[in-house]
Amino acid sequence: MTPDQLKFSKTHEWTHFDPATKTATVGLSAFALEALTDLVYVELPNVGRKVSVGESFGEIESVKAVSDIYSPVAGEIVETYPVPNDPKDPKAAEKRMAQIKNDPYGEGWLVKIKVADEGALGSLLSYADYQKQCAEEQH
């Protein structure tokens, strides 16, 4: 997936909506991941959880801060791509975090949401508008 095929939230999540399955795939933008610097962990919701627009469904922890991840759409979490949390195998978490950082718009996806109301999709930003917002935030 390339970013111009995606929609963006002001809070730095990207969304890809598949009308056939009415499912939105959600991840974090490269800009946000860059700003967070070194990533530590991502906490994702359980499958089956209902979320509303703008609701925080997870957290991303970096060495700088813990930031909420907000749902761009309303619906039900149907699938997640979590970070393994096995103390005996820290490499697995490291690998997954590197994947999120290096391939944010592909294997870096975090959750899939069965969309209940497609209306909210219309208010998401295009990549060009999102970039404009990021440029403003830089200053």
Add this chain to the structure above:
Amino acid sequence: MRNTRALSPIFELSAPGRRGATLPPSDVPYAALDEILPAEARADALPDLPEVAEGDVVRHYTCISQLNMSVDTHFYPLGSCTMKYNPKRNERLASLPGMLDLHPYQSEASHQGMLQLLFELQQMLAEIAGLEAVSLQPAAGAHGELAALMTAAAYFRDRGEHRTKVLAPDSAHGTNPASAAVAGFDAVTVRSTPDGYVDLEDLKAKLDDQSAVFMITNPSTLGMFERNIKPIADMVHAAGGLLYLDGANMNAILGIARPGDFGADMMHYNPHKTFSGPHGGGGPGAGPIAVRGMLGPYLPAPVVAFDGVRYRLDYDRPKSIGRVRSFFGNVGVLVRAYCYIRTYGGKGLREVSENAVLNANYLLSKLKHIFPVPQGDRCMHEFVATASKIKAERGISAMDIAKRLLDYGFHAPTVYFPITVKESMMIEPTETESKETLDAFAEALFRITEEPADLLHEAPHSTGISRPDEVKAARQPQTSWPK
């Protein structure tokens, strides 16, 4: 010269059988452990302790302490922390035998002096806050937040109201939502506008009959006085809620603006920031709270009362949330605060704040050409500059600059907080620094921006440890010595 051997982990200095003290033979009858303690009360093995001589221990910890930076050794502009110089006088006074050797179980009649001091401190803190009732019990600022929120919860419960939410802006200290959660409320974040003020539309949307408290830090963590504080207080009160002031930044407004006058119903003080309590070390600290009269009955008990003749601890407070700390809080810190306030007096405290604000604005005006301040040309006691320009141009981050400052003999400012500003450097010079120190600090920053980027990425170069692996430390923290 640095004693690298003494700086090794103390377990590596251990030698079997080495002892710090030799005890005389026991003169009570010996009993085997399994005869006097049941199995479930006994550890499986002896604790793994280093075996070292007293001299090894002293040398080890003294050498570690010498690697440290402190207000007594360095300029320490760590924004949000108010690292001002604490006069040694207050340490000396708090260590007088009459203060230090008191026991909390002494009879009230035998420590009237201490009770008088604490009673007067309650009154002084009430006056500075513009609020009527004070509890000195909480043992830290965040503990004060929790105690105040519990007080608010008791107040609403008593009124038959069930309110579930505590709101705080996204620029708040992390302790605000944490205290709300611990006190049993749902923490709700209110957005800030791009120029750093509370987003009134968002506040309006989130305020309802379930909102118990709106927690605001004013002056804010961005070093600005919230210009909408009056409408905010009105909105919160109209919704039936209470306004809480996080008093972290009281150092900017002492004797100039009183929280009670700008609508706050409750607040905490951070004596270690504002009133010369010791910083860091994990305590003991103090976080006294002041509240409006209607909340007074719910404050932690006891409070110090005075009937015109005798001072006493008043436990007869049926609506109180009870104790939040053993005995009477950390009295040593409170004594320092009392000495500090009495030394300056009302006019002097106002000058403290005026000079804190003046110093911050002086530094802001020197630095803004290189490190822009998104929130404007004026600040209160601190300001948040951004390194994003220099990051975009030369790849030098706020972290690189912060680390390099250590090589120049300055403690770094707070970086990457508040998170609402990119590449942020939060600088708080405080009122106790001279113009010469501020000039030297600005000069160091200018020189750093002209240094090669590679040199900065590897900084600091002069400290015992350069850059710890923060990701590994967060992901796989090793908190005990691996055997």
